[in-house]
Amino acid sequence: MHRNPGKTPTLIALAQILGFLAPAAGPAVAQNPLEAVRRYRDANQGAIIAELRDLLSVPNVAGDLPNIRRNAELLASMLRKRGATARIIETGGEPLVYGEIGEPGRPTILFYCHYDGQPVEPANWDQENPWVPVLRTASIEAGGRIVQGWPGPADRVDPEWRVYARSASDDKAPIVALLSILDAWRAAGITLPNRLKFLFEGDEEAGSRHLAAAARQHRELLSADLAVMADGPIHPSGRPSAFFGLRGLVTVDLTVYGPIRPLHSGHYGNWAPNPAMRLAQLLASMKNADGEVLVDGWEDDVIPLGPAELRALERFPHDDEVQRLQFQLGSVDGKGRTRHELIARPSLNIRGLQSLFVGPGARTLIPSVAVASLDLRLVAGNTPQRQVEKLVRHIEAQGYTVVREDPDSAMRVNTPRLVKVEAGAGYPAGRTPLDHPAAVAVVRALEGAGLGEPVVVPTMGGSGPAYVFTDILGQPFVIVPIVNHDNNQHAENENLRVGNLFRGMEILAAVASAPLRPR
């Protein structure tokens, strides 16, 4: 392919291949889509990180509508910068950002990411503001030091460096990876192998309250031969991962009532029921000592995994013991089942407990109320309504009267055991069979990318609106994650390992150029 094999150009090309020089990747250099991405990325590492930094600087908690809109407008402008069309889809709440690029008539891939993040408790972070990104030389746990200043646009960036900010991993890094791929292909003059659509959501962490309605309303606009969600952590080995399902989620808050006001524990203890004890007994009734859910019929409506899914789980490089040591767990739940077997089952998690005070501020009182916040993860076959109903029936079977709003005095006085159950709307799981042609094409594209044998998983443990794609839009669906597994997703000190963003560009480029059959 060397048109003019003179001495100097050859040396330059060699130096470029070895990464010594920052190339302005041109059409002559690389027509292979993945190669083009690698070259562009290596020449623009600082610029890519800087774009991520700028995107992370916009606060993004769902409900904070002014800032959510700032994110949406920034994303639309980022799409247009790449020559994609872009529009903001109003939902009545957090807007969606839609973009597309490529020739009509080609097979179409719809990439979905979310730009909102979990709420933050800044005091728990090792940086002043979770929306003022901090660059470190490694993870905090590994002693990473803060890097003063940010790299220049063409500077190489150590792959071990980490960007600390809310949504650094979940889920803004994949957005930047996808848009940087467009830059790479444009710089290399590559014709897009598939038509690409982009859908960026601002309400995922709050339960994707508007996405389903928007999908129904914009069915034609969003039509595609494959939906790809770039979210969640990659396998710790770094091998490309493909998850063909995502669990559903519904949250439930329980409030158990005691005396109308806190009572002196000496004068009234042993006599006035303690709502914290009653809540503890109620929660304890929901799981056995192995962490198995005891709620009647909890798994009755689960659609079992098929032979292809079971084979994939067998081939899965289980790393449970590594993770147990990493998280310093002295034991694990589930009676010896692997973590991925357990993820294929619906869950019941206590995400918060609260009653009066603990520690130095604790006072010798019988609390007036005790509250537990739960999250229930759903798998294919479950519905949020049915799962909540099972839980309510379980609670009633423990002798409780269930109310949906705060009870009045008469209700309190006349009801031996009273609990308020507040359930969110939730959403179901979505899952695509592993033998679907699009699923097969994705796995082959990842196998051909030269990034290691793909890790193929029937469903991811996390939740997201997969059902919008599988059930409402009728699309085969896959999650292709790129970020580091130790990213502190949803918690304080969320971070992205820079190398994962760079490698993620190759992974997502492989998927974006997968040879699909149109519908």
Added chain:
Amino acid sequence: MHRNPGKTPTLIALAQILGFLAPAAGPAVAQNPLEAVRRYRDANQGAIIAELRDLLSVPNVAGDLPNIRRNAELLASMLRKRGATARIIETGGEPLVYGEIGEPGRPTILFYCHYDGQPVEPANWDQENPWVPVLRTASIEAGGRIVQGWPGPADRVDPEWRVYARSASDDKAPIVALLSILDAWRAAGITLPNRLKFLFEGDEEAGSRHLAAAARQHRELLSADLAVMADGPIHPSGRPSAFFGLRGLVTVDLTVYGPIRPLHSGHYGNWAPNPAMRLAQLLASMKNADGEVLVDGWEDDVIPLGPAELRALERFPHDDEVQRLQFQLGSVDGKGRTRHELIARPSLNIRGLQSLFVGPGARTLIPSVAVASLDLRLVAGNTPQRQVEKLVRHIEAQGYTVVREDPDSAMRVNTPRLVKVEAGAGYPAGRTPLDHPAAVAVVRALEGAGLGEPVVVPTMGGSGPAYVFTDILGQPFVIVPIVNHDNNQHAENENLRVGNLFRGMEILAAVASAPLRPR
């Protein structure tokens, strides 16, 4: 007793008796100690309330040593104002205030009160500052309005009015009642029937950490023929109450460990143990559905009540149903036993629960730790050490390894179930038999005061350092409470019903003038 029965003086005396005029109660008017107290009180209601207000204006949480000392110095000056000797006894922590008045050689009564109060959460109060007392025309629940300004020294004060402030009832009102009795007797020229000693403690709510050592060190100074504690609420009927015991107390904090950091509940749920669920199961194992403690041997060392105590409990005017309705309880613990039967047993109370977040701030995480704060009330026969040891054995029997400090990584990784148990030092109960001569004398004095049939109770539900008097100083011991039962003791909006302070002066004057036999 009228020395000069002329016309005008007789009319004035009549008017004074009927309360129309504010008398300068003189020796000619009343030699009866209780009558002198009534007259003085009726002429000085505003002044008495003002002195309480001033005492309540000094913040008084144990540990806040500068303010605790301000309280102590104010109390010493208040004693001296009455002609009592006063000194501050240093303890290394919160100081004691000691005072005495009356002729040596007479029978001696040691009055004990505490001047510290429970910690406050100002945001939960219906007033800006719990140490800026607020006068209301009734309780908040009864629609009491704030009274602007305070009454003048000789103004009458509506007995239904309430003083809202931390320690208004627990335990500064009794201090002001006692010192006002001294004023009354001095104004009436009455020779004190007994020698009176006063001991005011500044660390009671924090567990009386220095009192026992101080009692051992100042045994002679504190010697007395009867110890009287003026603390806790009077019977709701307003009948004088005498409690001849007080429970002990020990606090226990439990911390159950999960993953070293909060984990995504989707990726790790069903597999990584949830410390909030494990804590719930551990707590649930401690009590049955009727609220009975299931810890092995919990009541084994309890000294049973004797015939006199059982007779007193039979005569007790039980009001459990009234209280159940007042506190809006749909059921009560204890399998139908009365509240006072249950109070005579050791208790286990969850005073606080905490793990991550509940409500709108809740996030879909598996918590890293879950904490419960307990308080254990002890009765005669229990010791704090033994009761904690029983609880620890129970926890171990649930499969837990108990540590006393935060575990290191190796401990966490190698221990299937790990809990940190942090127990306070605590203190035991103290109780005087109802047939002790001093107990009999107190009951007779209350019977003779014309304030209704006394309510006699073997032990109060609350805790306090009774054992310091019964066990260390070897004194018969009684609690004579005066404050309203609905005082919100230990909670927000603590308050004193003014009429209880006024009536309490008569009750405490009857005890202070009880005919005791010296040791």
